[in-house]
Amino acid sequence: MADSSKAxxxxxxxxxxxxxxTVVLARGEVTVFSSPALREALRKIAESKPPRVVLNLSExxxxxxxxxxxxxxxxxxxxxxxxxxxxxxxxxxxxGVFEIARLDSLFSVAGxxxxxxxx
Numbered sequence: 001m002a003d004s005s006k007a008x009x010x011x012x013x014x015x016x017x018x019x020x021x022t023v024v025l026a027r028g029e030v031t032v033f034s035s036p037a038l039r040e041a042l043r044k045i046a047e048s049k050p051p052r053v054v055l056n057l058s059e060x061x062x063x064x065x066x067x068x069x070x071x072x073x074x075x076x077x078x079x080x081x082x083x084x085x086x087x088x089x090x091x092x093x094x095x096g097v098f099e100i101a102r103l104d105s106l107f108s109v110a111g112x113x114x115x116x117x118x119x
Contacts, residue, residue, distance in 0.1 A: 010034040013041045020117030021052030021084075027059040030067030039070045046077035053078050054116040058089035063097050075107065084108060088116040 011034035012027040022045050030038055045053055055071070057063075063071075071087070078085040086108040090098070098104040110116035 011037060013038055015041065015045065018054075018117055021054055022048075022050045023054045023056055023113055023117070025056040025059060029061055030063040030070070032064060032066040035064075035066045035070040038067070039073065042070070042074035043077060046074065046081065046083070049081040049083065050078075051083055052117065052119070053083060053085045054110075054113055055085065055087050056089055056113050057087055057094055058091070058113075060091070060094050063094050065101075068097060068101060068103065071107070072103070084119070086110050086116040086119055088113045 010029050010031060012025075014025040014027070016023050024041065024045065026038060028034065042053070042055075053074070055074075071085075075085045087098075088110045089112055090109065095104070095109075098107065108116075108119060110119055
């Protein structure tokens with residue numbers, strides 16, 4: 001069953017359960033205005049202690065420093081329960097933010113959601 005929520009005009013968040021883990025689609029922009037909604041969604045998912053959380057960034061057009069901080073926090077929450085957070089299908093613009101911040105080595109990254117579910 002998919003769950004969906006929206007931060008007004010900026011970010012749509014959809015979640016679905018797959019055999020390999022929980023997939024979260026972030027559609028739009030992850031900014032200081034929308035990151036609290038993503039933070040809350042990822043916190044709720046982490047509380048259920050899934051073995052794998054895949055964050056599908058294929059439709060994420062932009063992410064700012066508050067969005068990156070949200071993902072670092074989510075990584076810590078998921079790892080606390082021995083889970084794995086995998087960033088999937090990043091476009092070059094979003095990947096560049098992680099590379100500039102030198103966080104690309106901190107996160108597990110997959111080219112597609114399917115690859116991430118098997119990781």
